Amino acid sequence: MSADDTTALPDQPLYLTVADELDLLIAQGQLAAGERLPSVRELSQRRRLSATTALAALRALERRGVVEARPQSGYYVRQRPRRLPEPATSRPPAAAKPVTVSSIAARLLAASNDPDIIGFGAAIPEADWYPVATLQRHAAQAARRHSQMIGEYSPFFGLPALRHQIARRYAELGVAVDEDEVVITNGCMEALNLALRTVAAPGAVIAVESPTYYGLLQLIESQGMKALEIPTHARDGLSVDALAAALAGPEGAQIRACVVTPAFANPLGSLMPERARQALVRLCERHRVALIEDDIYGELDFAGQRPIPVRHWDRSGSVLLCGSFSKSLAPGARIGWLLAGRHRDAVRMRKFTTSAGTALIYQHALSDYLRTQAYARHLARLRRLCANNVARYADAVEQHFPAGTRVSRPAGGFVLWVELPRGTDTLALYERALFRRINFAPGPLFSASGRYRHCLRLNCGRQWTPEVAAALQALGRLVETG
Amino acid sequence: MSADDTTALPDQPLYLTVADELDLLIAQGQLAAGERLPSVRELSQRRRLSATTALAALRALERRGVVEARPQSGYYVRQRPRRLPEPATSRPPAAAKPVTVSSIAARLLAASNDPDIIGFGAAIPEADWYPVATLQRHAAQAARRHSQMIGEYSPFFGLPALRHQIARRYAELGVAVDEDEVVITNGCMEALNLALRTVAAPGAVIAVESPTYYGLLQLIESQGMKALEIPTHARDGLSVDALAAALAGPEGAQIRACVVTPAFANPLGSLMPERARQALVRLCERHRVALIEDDIYGELDFAGQRPIPVRHWDRSGSVLLCGSFSKSLAPGARIGWLLAGRHRDAVRMRKFTTSAGTALIYQHALSDYLRTQAYARHLARLRRLCANNVARYADAVEQHFPAGTRVSRPAGGFVLWVELPRGTDTLALYERALFRRINFAPGPLFSASGRYRHCLRLNCGRQWTPEVAAALQALGRLVETG
Numbered sequence: 007m008s009a010d011d012t013t014a015l016p017d018q019p020l021y022l023t024v025a026d027e028l029d030l031l032i033a034q035g036q037l038a039a040g041e042r043l044p045s046v047r048e049l050s051q052r053r054r055l056s057a058t059t060a061l062a063a064l065r066a067l068e069r070r071g072v073v074e075a076r077p078q079s080g081y082y083v084r085q086r087p088r089r090l091p092e093p094a095t096s097r098p099p100a101a102a103k104p105v106t107v108s109s110i111a112a113r114l115l116a117a118s119n120d121p122d123i124i125g126f127g128a129a130i131p132e133a134d135w136y137p138v139a140t141l142q143r144h145a146a147q148a149a150r151r152h153s154q155m156i157g158e159y160s161p162f163f164g165l166p167a168l169r170h171q172i173a174r175r176y177a178e179l180g181v182a183v184d185e186d187e188v189v190i191t192n193g194c195m196e197a198l199n200l201a202l203r204t205v206a207a208p209g210a211v212i213a214v215e216s217p218t219y220y221g222l223l224q225l226i227e228s229q230g231m232k233a234l235e236i237p238t239h240a241r242d243g244l245s246v247d248a249l250a251a252a253l254a255g256p257e258g259a260q261i262r263a264c265v266v267t268p269a270f271a272n273p274l275g276s277l278m279p280e281r282a283r284q285a286l287v288r289l290c291e292r293h294r295v296a297l298i299e300d301d302i303y304g305e306l307d308f309a310g311q312r313p314i315p316v317r318h319w320d321r322s323g324s325v326l327l328c329g330s331f332s333k334s335l336a337p338g339a340r341i342g343w344l345l346a347g348r349h350r351d352a353v354r355m356r357k358f359t360t361s362a363g364t365a366l367i368y369q370h371a372l373s374d375y376l377r378t379q380a381y382a383r384h385l386a387r388l389r390r391l392c393a394n395n396v397a398r399y400a401d402a403v404e405q406h407f408p409a410g411t412r413v414s415r416p417a418g419g420f421v422l423w424v425e426l427p428r429g430t431d432t433l434a435l436y437e438r439a440l441f442r443r444i445n446f447a448p449g450p451l452f453s454a455s456g457r458y459r460h461c462l463r464l465n466c467g468r469q470w471t472p473e474v475a476a477a478l479q480a481l482g483r484l485v486e487t488g
Numbered sequence: 489m490s491a492d493d494t495t496a497l498p499d500q501p502l503y504l505t506v507a508d509e510l511d512l513l514i515a516q517g518q519l520a521a522g523e524r525l526p527s528v529r530e531l532s533q534r535r536r537l538s539a540t541t542a543l544a545a546l547r548a549l550e551r552r553g554v555v556e557a558r559p560q561s562g563y564y565v566r567q568r569p570r571r572l573p574e575p576a577t578s579r580p581p582a583a584a585k586p587v588t589v590s591s592i593a594a595r596l597l598a599a600s601n602d603p604d605i606i607g608f609g610a611a612i613p614e615a616d617w618y619p620v621a622t623l624q625r626h627a628a629q630a631a632r633r634h635s636q637m638i639g640e641y642s643p644f645f646g647l648p649a650l651r652h653q654i655a656r657r658y659a660e661l662g663v664a665v666d667e668d669e670v671v672i673t674n675g676c677m678e679a680l681n682l683a684l685r686t687v688a689a690p691g692a693v694i695a696v697e698s699p700t701y702y703g704l705l706q707l708i709e710s711q712g713m714k715a716l717e718i719p720t721h722a723r724d725g726l727s728v729d730a731l732a733a734a735l736a737g738p739e740g741a742q743i744r745a746c747v748v749t750p751a752f753a754n755p756l757g758s759l760m761p762e763r764a765r766q767a768l769v770r771l772c773e774r775h776r777v778a779l780i781e782d783d784i785y786g787e788l789d790f791a792g793q794r795p796i797p798v799r800h801w802d803r804s805g806s807v808l809l810c811g812s813f814s815k816s817l818a819p820g821a822r823i824g825w826l827l828a829g830r831h832r833d834a835v836r837m838r839k840f841t842t843s844a845g846t847a848l849i850y851q852h853a854l855s856d857y858l859r860t861q862a863y864a865r866h867l868a869r870l871r872r873l874c875a876n877n878v879a880r881y882a883d884a885v886e887q888h889f890p891a892g893t894r895v896s897r898p899a900g901g902f903v904l905w906v907e908l909p910r911g912t913d914t915l916a917l918y919e920r921a922l923f924r925r926i927n928f929a930p931g932p933l934f935s936a937s938g939r940y941r942h943c944l945r946l947n948c949g950r951q952w953t954p955e956v957a958a959a960l961q962a963l964g965r966l967v968e969t970g
Contacts, residue, residue, distance in 0.1 A: 112837070115644065133639030141638045145849060146628040156623045156820040156850070157615030162597065192674050192843035199842050207712065208690050225841040230689065338638040340847040355594070359707040360681050361674035361843060365822040365850060367627060368638070 021062035033397025098216040098235030127445035131467030148370035160363035164190025168373040194330035197344040201326040205296035206262035213264040217452030233454035243276035263296040269313040270303035273463035275416020305334040307418040308393035323348030339368040399466040406482030503544035515879025580698040580717030609927035613949030630852035642845035646672025650855040676812035679826040683808040687778035688744035695746040699934030715936035725758035745778040751795040752785035755945035757898020787816040789900035790875035805830030821850040881948040888964030
C-alpha cells in the first residue's frame, strides 16, 4: 500500500497508521514469523516518512507484542503462540424448522444499547469508522437545497439520482443493472423482507446458510415460513452440493427461495469461490428456486478486490439482490436497496404497502457523496480498519481462549465466528459475561434448530483499546473456567 | 376566530386571509344565503384591520361570486345555486373478497408524479401548507448537533424524545399512552402493515369501511387476506350495527381484525359520533376482534375540536392505533407511529424484521419542533386551509356537475367523495380526464368488490387557482357528456 492511499484515522498520528498497515501484513502472513521487518531507513525511504515516524511505527509494533527488537539487527516478526484451526463445515439437521430465536435476539439488542457494556454483541462498528461529519454536512445541505422535500411525498421507489448511482456502481463491477429495477428501501432488512415476501408465502421452506444472520431467521419466523439450514464452511461459504442434495431431498419441492450472503457472510465471514457462486445461480435456475442475495458486506473485503455478486451470472432475472449502505458507509441513514430483476412490479407493490416512500434527505446526501471521489478513499480506509481489527481480535482469541477452540479467518467484514470446545454452553456463558459487562452473540442465535450452543460471534468493530484487550482476555478465562 | 389566530398564507396579503375566513363561515352555513355581511366599519373594528383591508376582503368575496353588493345597503351572501345531497350509506356485498386494486392504484400514483397533470388524484396537499422551512432548519440543526448519528444504528423502536412527545399529545386529549408502547415507524403505512401482520395471518378476514383507502386494500391483498366491506355513511362513518351483523354472520368467526378510520376517513371524510366510537370498541372487545385505528387525519378537523381516538375507550389494550405526521405536519419525513397496547413485544419484533430502526434525523427535527408552540399555530392554519379548500371544491362540484350528483360534506380532512349519476363509469371517465391532463381517483379503487364505479374521490389539497376551477368545470362537463 503506498503512502498516497494512507488515510489517517481521526486523531491518530501517522506513525500509528503505518504500524497498523504493517500489523495487517503480519496478520495476513505476508510477513511471516521470524522474518525481518524493513529497517528504519528502508521504511522511511519506501513510504516517504521521516525517520522519527518510521521508528515510532516499529516501536508501536514492539509494544503490541507483534515484533521483537534484536540488538544490532533490527525488528523481527514474533512467533505466534499457536494458530487455531478454522471451524469445520457445519452439519445442520436435514429437516426444515419453524424459527424461534427472537427472545435471545431481543436481549442481545437491548445489551447492545447499553453504553456500559463492551459491545462484542451486535455487528456494529465504531461511528468514527464512517465519514460522519462529511455525510451530515451533505444532509444539512440537502435540507437547505431541497427545502420543499419535507412537505412532499417522496417517490415510492426512491430518488432517481441515487438509484442511478447504485446502478452505476454495479456496472463498474461488470454487473448489468437497470436503474428502473432499483427499489430504495429502509435499510437492507426491508429489502430482505420485500424480497422474501415477493417470492414465498407462509409455510414455504427457505434454504439458508448455517449458521446465518439471526435477523433473517426472525424474518422467516415472523412470516410463518420454515428455515432449512444448509451446511456451510467458514471459508468457502454455503455448500452448493449440499443445497443440491436438499433440493433433491424430501423437502426439496417446498423450497421456494434460497437466501445467501456469498461475500463475507454473517457470522462466518465466508466468501464463496467464484465457481461456487456461478454454480449456485445455475442450480437455483434449474430448480426454479428464487435466489435472494444479501450483498451487504460485499464492499468490506480486506484485499480491496470486491467480490462480484452472484447476480452477475443471472440470466433469467430471478436473483433478487439486497444491498445497503449500513455497513459500508452510513449505518444510521437506513438506506438500502433491492435489485428486483423480473420481480420489479411485485416488489414495488410490496414496497408501497410496507412503508410507501423512503424519506429523501439521506437519499440526497448519499447520492451527492457518491458523486465525489471520497467514497473510494473511505472504503480503502474502512477495509484496512476491518482487516486490522479482525486480525487483532483473532490473535487475542488464539492467545486467551482454551485449547480446542477454533476461529474463523475471514477475508472481509468485521465479525469472527468462534467454535469453543465441545460442551461449552454459550447461553450460560452469556449470562456470566453480561454480569461482567461483556456482550457477545451466543451461537444458538444463528440457527433455527438450536445448534451452535458451543459457538459465539464476536463483533470486531470496536476500536482496539486496553479495555477491549482485557475484555477478550476475561472472556477467554470465562470459557476456560466453564 | 380572532386576529391573533390569523396566520397569513405565504405570499398572500392579509385581505385574502380575511376573505378566506368569511368564505369558510359562508360555506359552513354560519352565514346563511341572503344574510348581510358585517360592514366595512364593523369588520375593521372587530378584526382590527384598516378600512382598506376590510373593503378589499369583501370585494374579493364579491369577485368569487360568493357575496353580492347591494347599493346603499352592503354585502349579502348570495343564494347558492343548489345544495347537492350527501351520498347514502354504502351497501357493499356481504361476503369477504380477495383484493385486486393494485393496477388502478399504480396508474393513479404514476399520474400523481406528473407535474403537468392537475392533481385531484392522490390525497396530497400543497407542500407550502406545511412549515417546510422551519422543519428543514430543524433537520439541518439535528445533522450538525448529532453528528455521530449517521454513523450509528438508530434505536429500533424510535427516538425516546419523540416517543415522549407523541405520548404527551395523546395525554393532552385524555388518552393514556405509555411511552414504552410507542413504536416509531416509516410512516403510517408501516404502522398499518405491522399492526395487521401482528393480529392476523394470511387467509384471515379483515373488516373495513366501504369505501376505504386503497393502500389498505393493497396491504390486505399483499398479505393474502380478505377484505369484508362494512356499510359506511359519508357523515357518520362505519355502521357499528352492520359490523355487529357481520360478526354474527357466516364469516363472523373468520374476522380477525377491523381497520377503521373513525376521524375523517379516506375517502368519505366521515366522522363517527362519539357514541358510535365507544360502541365500536365494546363490540370488538366482546368478539375478541383486534381493532386497528387509523388516526392519520385526526388533527385535521375544521372546527378545531380534535376527535378523541377510539383508543381512549380501550380497556384491554387491544386497540392498535396507527398515526403519522404525513398529513398534519411533514409528508416527506416518513415518520409515523404505532401505539401497540398489549401487542407491544410482537409489534417490536415485526418492526425489527421489517426495517429495523427508522433514521433519526427527522425524528430529532420533529421532536424539537413539537417542543415549541409552532405546531398549534401551524395546525390552526392548516385546518383553515383544508376547510376553505374543501368548501370551495364542493361548491364547484355543485355548480358544474350534472343533476343526480351527490357529494360528501366532511368536517375534516381534504378529500371529497362524489357519487355521480348511476350509469356513469369513472374508469372510462378516468381515461378521458387523463387525456385532458386531469387526475382523480376512480371509485373502484376504494373497494375490494369493484363497487363505486359511478363514484370518484377528489383531492382538495391543491391551492384554489383559476386552473383548478377550470379543471373542475371541465371534469363536470366530461361527466355530463358521459
